[in-house]
Amino acid sequence: MTLPLHLNKRGYNTLMKSTIRIAVVLLGLALALPAGQIFSGSVSCPTSGNKVVSSTTIKAVTYTLQAPTANTGSVYIGGSTVSTSQGFFLKSGDSYTSPPQSNTAAYNLGTTYFACSASGDSLTYSYFQ
Numbered sequence: 001m002t003l004p005l006h007l008n009k010r011g012y013n014t015l016m017k018s019t020i021r022i023a024v025v026l027l028g029l030a031l032a033l034p035a036g037q038i039f040s041g042s043v044s045c046p047t048s049g050n051k052v053v054s055s056t057t058i059k060a061v062t063y064t065l066q067a068p069t070a071n072t073g074s075v076y077i078g079g080s081t082v083s084t085s086q087g088f089f090l091k092s093g094d095s096y097t098s099p100p101q102s103n104t105a106a107y108n109l110g111t112t113y114f115a116c117s118a119s120g121d122s123l124t125y126s127y128f129q
Contacts, residue, residue, distance in 0.1 A: 036061065036128050036129055037128070037129055038126060038127070039058075039126065039127055039129065040124065040125065040126035040127075041054075041124070041125055042123070042124045042125070043122060043123050043125070044121075044122045045075070045115075045116030045118070045119055045120070045121045045122060045123065046115065046116065046119075048119075049083075049115065050076075050080070050082050050083060050113045050114060050115040051113065051114060052109075052110055052111070052112065052113055053065070053109045053110075053112045053114060053123065054109040054110045054112075055110070056110055057108055057110040058108065058109040058110055058127060058129075059107070059108055059129065060098075060105055060107045060108075060109060060127035060128060061100050061101065061103065061104065061105055061106070061107070061127075061128045061129065062097065062098050062100040062101075062107070062128050063097070063098050063107055063109060063112075063125060063126065063127035064095055064096065064097040064098075064125065064126045065077060065090065065095060065096050065112075065124075066090070066093075066094070066095035066096075066123070066124045066125070067090035067092055067093065067094050067121070067123060068092070068093075068121075068123075069092050070092070070121075071091075071092040071093075071116075071118065071121040071122065072092070072118045073092075073116055073117035073121050074089040074090065074091050074092075074116070074117045074118075075089065075090045075114055075115075075116050075117075075121060075123050076088070076089045076090075076114060076115045076117075077089070077090065077112065077113075077114050078113055078114075079112075079113060080111075080113055081113075082113045082114060082115050083115050084115050084116070087113075087114075087115065100128075105129060107127075109125065109127060
């Protein structure tokens with residue numbers, strides 16, 4: 001008895017090899033992805049100048065910064081030279097989420113600074129490690 005072309009021994013072996021390759025790749029990806037955890041916090045605005053989001057090194061795959069809706073001014077985000085006239089800003093209720101950098105913790109919240117136009121405001125953050 002002859003099997004149809006898509007079920008012949010050679011076609012069956014090719015299909016099985018392809019299925020096994022796909023399964024191995026998917027298993028490898030699952031093992032390579034970090035388990036990760038999500039953390040969050042809040043920091044009050046400095047009365048003048050700028051401030052780091054975290055006083056310690058916090059490595060993150062991605063992070064979100066948000067200006068709470070209760071804020072009355074804007075929060076400016078940037079490097080160590082950020083000020084209320086330099087950096088990108090978040091108005092009350094706005095947020096910024098960094099793009100993930102593969103599966104590595106490429107971001108450090110200990111080197112991310114912010115400044116505020118109103119001294120009673122705050123900044124909330126969450127990050128994935």
